[in-house]
Amino acid sequence: MKNIDPTTTESWKKLQEIFQETKNLKMKDLFQEDPERSGNFTIQWKDFYVDFSKNRITAEVQQALLGLAQDTGLKEAIESYYGGEAINRTEGLQVLHTALRAPEDSEVLVDGKNVIPEVYEAKRKIREFSQQIINGAKKGYTDQAFTDVVNIGIGGSDLGPVMVTEALQFYKNHLNVHYISNVDGDHVHETLKDLNPETTLFVIVSKTFTTQETLSNANTARDWFKKSSPADAVSKHFVAVSSNISKVEEFGIASENIFPMWDWVGGRFSLWSAVGLSISLAVGYSQFNELLEGAHQMDVHFKTEDFEKNIPVQLALLSIWYNNFYKAESEAVIPYTQYLQKLPSYLQQAIMESNGKSVDRNGNKVSYQTGNIIWGEPGTNSQHAFFQLIHQGTKLIPADFIGFKKSLYKDRDHHHKLMANYFAQTEALLMGKTSNEVQKELEEKKMASEELNVLRPFKEFDGNKPTTSILIDQLTPTSLGKLIAMYEHKIFVQGVIWNIYSYDQWGVELGKQLASKILSEIDRLDVSNHDSSTKNLLKFYLN
Numbered sequence: 157m158k159n160i161d162p163t164t165t166e167s168w169k170k171l172q173e174i175f176q177e178t179k180n181l182k183m184k185d186l187f188q189e190d191p192e193r194s195g196n197f198t199i200q201w202k203d204f205y206v207d208f209s210k211n212r213i214t215a216e217v218q219q220a221l222l223g224l225a226q227d228t229g230l231k232e233a234i235e236s237y238y239g240g241e242a243i244n245r246t247e248g249l250q251v252l253h254t255a256l257r258a259p260e261d262s263e264v265l266v267d268g269k270n271v272i273p274e275v276y277e278a279k280r281k282i283r284e285f286s287q288q289i290i291n292g293a294k295k296g297y298t299d300q301a302f303t304d305v306v307n308i309g310i311g312g313s314d315l316g317p318v319m320v321t322e323a324l325q326f327y328k329n330h331l332n333v334h335y336i337s338n339v340d341g342d343h344v345h346e347t348l349k350d351l352n353p354e355t356t357l358f359v360i361v362s363k364t365f366t367t368q369e370t371l372s373n374a375n376t377a378r379d380w381f382k383k384s385s386p387a388d389a390v391s392k393h394f395v396a397v398s399s400n401i402s403k404v405e406e407f408g409i410a411s412e413n414i415f416p417m418w419d420w421v422g423g424r425f426s427l428w429s430a431v432g433l434s435i436s437l438a439v440g441y442s443q444f445n446e447l448l449e450g451a452h453q454m455d456v457h458f459k460t461e462d463f464e465k466n467i468p469v470q471l472a473l474l475s476i477w478y479n480n481f482y483k484a485e486s487e488a489v490i491p492y493t494q495y496l497q498k499l500p501s502y503l504q505q506a507i508m509e510s511n512g513k514s515v516d517r518n519g520n521k522v523s524y525q526t527g528n529i530i531w532g533e534p535g536t537n538s539q540h541a542f543f544q545l546i547h548q549g550t551k552l553i554p555a556d557f558i559g560f561k562k563s564l565y566k567d568r569d570h571h572h573k574l575m576a577n578y579f580a581q582t583e584a585l586l587m588g589k590t591s592n593e594v595q596k597e598l599e600e601k602k603m604a605s606e607e608l609n610v611l612r613p614f615k616e617f618d619g620n621k622p623t624t625s626i627l628i629d630q631l632t633p634t635s636l637g638k639l640i641a642m643y644e645h646k647i648f649v650q651g652v653i654w655n656i657y658s659y660d661q662w663g664v665e666l667g668k669q670l671a672s673k674i675l676s677e678i679d680r681l682d683v684s685n686h687d688s689s690t691k692n693l694l695k696f697y698l699n
């Protein structure tokens with residue numbers, strides 16, 4: 157990968173010029189000038205219809221952004237990413253979540269060794285184990301089939317699986333799958349209180365098997381289990397997903413019950429590995445595999461499609477346009493399906509842990525903005541919560557609207573209502589409402605002109621708020637796989653162009669180190685060695 161400061165490229169300078177010329181343009185006018193605008197800025201690919209025409213871009217902007225991709229070596233970077241180069245340089249690691257969904261006959265080399273056979277060995281182990289738990293062939297220590305699965309993990313070892321399990325709830329089997337992540341004891345005890353240890357399976361997910369939250373929760377779960385069950389039953393009720401075999405064995409989990417993780421898969425990109433075991437338990441292996449298949453289709457699209465028609469590339473470039481030229485601080489993700497309620501939280505880790513960096517690949521402080529703030533909630537709920545600010549607030553918030561043509565329960569009445577809101581919002585954000593329109597509306601309501609003049613400014617909408625409509629046929633494991641992989645590749649493109657390392661997360665370390673130091677001080681009741689604010693807070697806490 158090239159290490160180019162994007163602001164030194166010709167295309168960046170060109171983008172700055174275009175920005176000065178076009179920053180006040182109204183998208184409404186662009187639609188009027190060009191009847192083909194929607195078609196020109198839409199990518200249709202398989203069951204995806206991605207319309208980014210309601211964005212503040214012109215063909216000239218698009219070309220200049222594509223120039224930026226070229227100037228910063230995106231094509232070569234994609235080759236390095238898929239080809240197993242150690243692009244996570246600060247940790248000396250490859251970034252190969254794409255290998256987890258590659259076909260069995262592919263070859264992906266890590267240190268000269270093809271990793272695909274081990275990926276498929278792990279997949280077979282996931283399939284066999286899931287089938288045996290689901291069909292009751294594998295039983296608990298009192299010979300009863302399992303009814304509940306508790307996934308214990310945090311960050312990437314939780315957010316992906318919990319988001320997908322909820323997203324695919326429609327496809328779920330009889331197993332109740334619970335997720336415990338927070339070290340908050342109330343979280344673990346609240347989950348355990350209604351469970352029967354004889355029919356509960358625990359899946360402990362931790363790549364390092366040293367994460368404080370996960371180990372504390374796993375220990376609490378094991379103590380709870382042992383209270384009513386014989387000690388040797390632990391091996392039947394606890395399995396682990398980890399790359400730290402010795403630590404897992406120390407915990408008391410038998411080696412045959414350990415599912416692998418690899419260094420070349422980052423935590424926040426690991427749901428496609430055995431980290432997704434709880435997904436496979438919840439919906440069955442074949443649906444889990446369809447999720448992977450969907451992601452693979454997006455991998456092929458991203459790798460082979462021209463940048464002009466490449467969904468992740470176009471989304472990433474748009475995001476850079478707003479972030480670095482319009483100075484937009486955040487992006488909203490609004491799924492019009494309750495099933496994707498956890499997608500924004502999942503994307504917060506994926507995007508913000510990856511691109512929340514301020515040192516470039518040369519080791520210098522960057523002079524430009526990087527990672528965006530990601531937030532969101534499903535529509536229509538969010539319309540009744542924060543949409544006011546998007547419509548009439550002072551901030552520019554580009555938003556992705558994710559919708560589906562078909563609902564899963566086929567309730568047309570509900571679905572038309574839901575989707576009418578989806579279309580109405582993006583149109584309202586584009587068009588706004590002018591002073592004349594407000595006047596006309598109020599006159600029709602026979603409002604007296606004095607009152608009308610007072611009210612008018614409050615009822616005006618500037619419009620011109622950018623949205624991207626991602627319309628998909630239906631929420632299935634395959635389409636979900638494509639959607640998640642789409643965002644993964646968007647992250648990659650932005651990291652390449654911003655010249656940062658997207659695949660490390662050193663920023664999380666400092667808090668972890670301090671927390672363990674403070675924990676031992678709390679145990680010793682010695683909190684003297686802190687700034688006065690922290691010291692007083694600790695004293696108040698301990699009194």
Ligand code: F6P
Pocket residue numbers: 310311312313361362363364365366367370423424509661664
């Ligand atoms: O939050 C930091 C982090 O390292 C994430 O990147 C990771 O997903 C999470 O902690 C959990 O780590 P582990 O799987 O090793 O328990």
